[in-house]
Amino acid sequence: MTEKILVIGASGQIGSELTMRLRAKYGNESVIASDIREGGAEMMESGPFEFLDATDKADILVILHKHEITTVYLMAAMLSATAEKHPKKAWDINMNALLYVLEFAEKGLLKTIFWPSSIAVFGETTPRDDTPQKTILEPATVYGISKLAGERWCNYFHDKFGVDVRTIRYPGIISWKTMPGGGTTDYAVEIFHEALKKGSYECFLDEKTKLPMMYMEDALKATLDIMDGEAFDTYVAYNVAAVSFHPKKLAKEIQTILPDFKITYKPDFRQQIADTWPRTIDDSLARKEWNWKHDYDTTAIVKDMLKNLS
DSSP states (O other): OOOOEEEETTTSHHHHHHHHHHHHHHOGGGEEEEESSOOOHHHHHHSOEEEOOTTOHHHHHHHHHHHTOOEEEEOOOOOHHHHHHSHHHHHIIIIIHHHHHHHHHHTTSOSEEEOOEEGGGOOTTSOSSSBOSSOOOOOOSHHHHHHHHHHHHHHHHHHHHOOOEEEEEEOEEEOSSSOOOSOTTTHHHHHHHHHHHTSEEEESSOTTOOEEEEEHHHHHHHHHHHHHSOOOSSOOEEEOOOEEEOHHHHHHHHHTTSTTOEEEEOOOTHHHHHTTSOSSBOOHHHHHHSOOOOOOOHHHHHHHHHHHHO
16 A cells, blocks of 8 residues: 655644655655645645644544545644643644544554654653653643653553554754744754844853754654654654753854854743753663664754855
8 A cells, every 4th residue: 555644734843844855755746744834835836735723633534534644744733932821722732633643543544653752741850861761751841741641642542552653752953944833942943043144142041051952854864764664562752862952052063163153141931941851861762672873963963054044
């Protein structure tokens, strides 16, 4: 049977690039992009697109039948900083779509699901350095609570009904093609735009706030790698890691290419969120079980971001 893929949330930061990567791999007509709003020109012109509200169960079902979908990448979500402003709406978006898709898979309408979790599942009681795969999960944000609940639902549907759902916990994602969508690590993208445009940046986190980060190329690689293998016997929301840095270190890397760049700091409400997240992640299980390996260190990220944005 031909692979027919639906990307829900295809116009977002990760979804937009993931859609194009999937089309390059499986063919343009085999990957249906969907979102509540249009995506960029490249995505809209290269293959099928469906307007879809991820919280509308009937709409999702119509598209599954219409395109004979076998696999769903569920990328629609309200991210950490935005979710704190709209907690009820964030819960509805982040949870309802997942439950609908899991139910469709339980009924045999889907073969495989990719659903991303996040480092937001961790909280103040979690060890912040080399955060283990199995550890205390007491998130303090609406986004983190929804991701933790989502992990448990995925585990439940996997164990009880044999649903093939696969998950990685994304760290902060850095990309140049699309702007981020309201996360606590957004500074690590904004800083490059402001460095080139104004030569300065006011950071909303403290200079020493160290967080796990990953370049988009590595995030896409991890996503495709976990989906390429056979189904797993047990459900695991895998830790994946690449680099960890604080704003001051990132600024110094930028200054090696743009020596006149200046950074100042004015922490806002996002600082409280960042203070509950890990500084570094232990992803040894993913590296052992499906050979996960990142390619971009901090220096490579900075060089590639500045090259592409300028």
